[in-house]
Amino acid sequence: MIYLEVKPEEFKSTCLKLHKELHSPVMMLFVDDERIEQGGYFIYCAFLSFKEQQWSWVKTRLPADNPVFDSIAKEIYSANLFEREIKEMFGLEPLGNPDNRRLRLHDEVWPEGHFPLRKDFSGANAGGRVGEYSAGQVFGEGIFEVPVGPVHAGIIGPGHFCFSVAGEPIIKLSTRFGFTHRGIEKLLENKLPDEGVALAERVSGDSSLAQAQAFCRAIENISKLIVPERALYLRAIFLELERMYNHISSIGGMAIDVGFSFPAALCSIIKEALQALNDRLVGSRFLKGAVAIGGCRDIKEGDKKLIIDSLAIIMADFSEVRKMLLTSVSFMDRVDTTGRLSLENAENLGVLGMAGRASGLAVDLRDNIYPYSAAGFKMMVRNEGDVLARLIIRLDEFEESGRLIQELLDKLPKGETMSQPGKYSQGSGLGAVEGARGPVLYWARLNNEGRIVRCKIVDPSFRNWTGLSLAVLENIVPDFPVCNKSFDLSYAGNDL
The missing domain is CATH 1.10.645.10 (Cytochrome-c3 Hydrogenase, chain B)
Structure with missing residues (x-):
């Protein structure tokens, strides 16, 4: 296990270097709130050398009064979901990441400004503005949408799938999860x-x-x-x-x-x-x-x-x-x-x-x-x-x-x-x-x-749902169930 503690301005370049050298996706990227003990947040990013089974970690401290860090998601897409999760759960801003959509705390019911994995979180009952969910739509002649879920005809977890279809082939699949979020980490x-x-x-x-x-x-x-x-x-x-x-x-x-x-x-x-x-x-x-x-x-x-x-x-x-x-x-x-x-x-x-x-x-x-x-x-x-x-x-x-x-x-x-x-x-x-x-x-x-x-x-479902979204493209909607079952991912494991 190798730990590299770097300055915030060196965090991105160190991660990019390890990603290239180890040929590893981002295995973990998360925040630990240590404002009480050390006056700031610590952000960790993990990579794995698969051949040697050697883990390498990049760690940096972010000051409590300026909790921002340089996004690595544009260069390493496997970091994107983790960065969205960090912003949603801690309120830390990944600078340069254009994807700010929530993952589990749905806009319609969870007010802004409440970050449940902060140590001083006391509940989201104090009010605040709630938003509206917006799935990216595809527009064009002959394109229509097929919504499926979140409740399904079977003993499976809830998840919402919205297919954009041109004729029969699927040209986009938007997914939405979080319906079984229980706050396990909290x-x-x-x-x-x-x-x-x-x-x-x-x-x-x-x-x-x-x-x-x-x-x-x-x-x-x-x-x-x-x-x-x-x-x-x-x-x-x-x-x-x-x-x-x-x-x-x-x-x-x-x-x-x-x-x-x-x-x-x-x-x-x-x-x-x-x-x-x-x-x-x-x-x-x-x-x-x-x-x-x-x-x-x-x-x-x-x-x-x-x-x-x-x-x-x-x-x-x-x-x-x-x-x-x-x-x-x-x-x-x-x-x-x-x-x-x-x-x-x-x-x-x-x-x-x-x-x-x-x-x-x-x-x-x-x-x-x-x-x-x-x-x-x-x-x-x-x-x-x-x-x-x-x-x-x-x-x-x-x-x-x-x-x-x-x-x-x-x-x-x-x-x-x-x-x-x-x-x-x-x-x-x-x-x-x-x-x-x-x-x-x-x-x-x-x-x-x-x-x-x-x-x-x-x-593993946290990272693999995006694979399903790409795998179904150019297939027909009737083939989605068998595509989905071939991945057979966990709603609860994704939602935590």
Whole structure:
């Protein structure tokens, strides 16, 4: 971990240099309000050398009476959403960024001048001017708009999509989220780390394990807590089980969105088998309570046979799903070349995770990390960037996860699964986990009482929704559902 503390006027040039040298998007960009302790705001920007798994941070202090900084979004577009978030939540001005739209605090209901992540925020009840939401419109002969949402016909989160269409092809997609904003980062303030685990599990319900594990890793890094080797293996096993049930759910969703109901039904059976296995292992279908700061829940010796026997049945059913999908001419016609996201656009937007790998970005936080290195982890990458590529990545990763679980079980060491943290240390640290959708990132700072002062969360959906907006262009509206499901992003994870 490399930290570079620079003067405010050097912040932009240092970020641009690291971006160019490391060939990394902006992984995190956030503010920590330290006006009480140090008389100003601190802004952090993180980059990652994917080959060496080396994190580099740029940090600068902004005075309380002049909270402005030079925008880097024009040169590094992956910084844009972060800069909008900083202005919305802290009121700091990114000079030179023309995009000042809010992300989560909707103009119609949230008054101006109230910044909830400032330490002196006491509520938005004091009044203030509210505005009106304006989505960028496309004008021209024969162009019309198709609004969808925010409430959808299914058990999914709320999000508003507005399609500008010329004839049949989509020429612009405007998205609006924030409907499930709960103020998670604010809720974490002043909490003890052990209390924070339960909140992290609720950031995005279908990624409870990845969220909790990333949070735990951040706290463990602050306190230099050594996690037992057996716990590292079990954490990886649980993480792969979570990846498997998410991937099979997405694969079934793609099938149902083109009317292919039989493989979709079989996917539901497989997902149920995986979640029932989770419940038998840790008492939660969503793996809540499986990890804790310092380790994780243990499994009994008989559970190893349960997992292996369950996976044998699951993989047999899965092979049928794969065969049905890839040999159906009508299904392949709907997914091949549909919803393409180019490598260049993926890099510029900072799209990562499964969606990035389908466009040729060979980035996976599991690569060369123990215990995955001991299990012979193989990264799945494609270059086509379309719905079919994202489907095949999910199919291949499902099989790889099954193989990894069996390999990790074979090598599972004996011993304890928990290290007792004792008193938490003062300081800051990062936790990073490759979840089912991509990198789940938590940066936390603890005070001298061991309480959380600031916790920044980046769910992979936050950066990947923009990839969907580009991928659907020049496709037809009826293909949007399968494009959307091929990304299968989290509304709650985006909205926090």
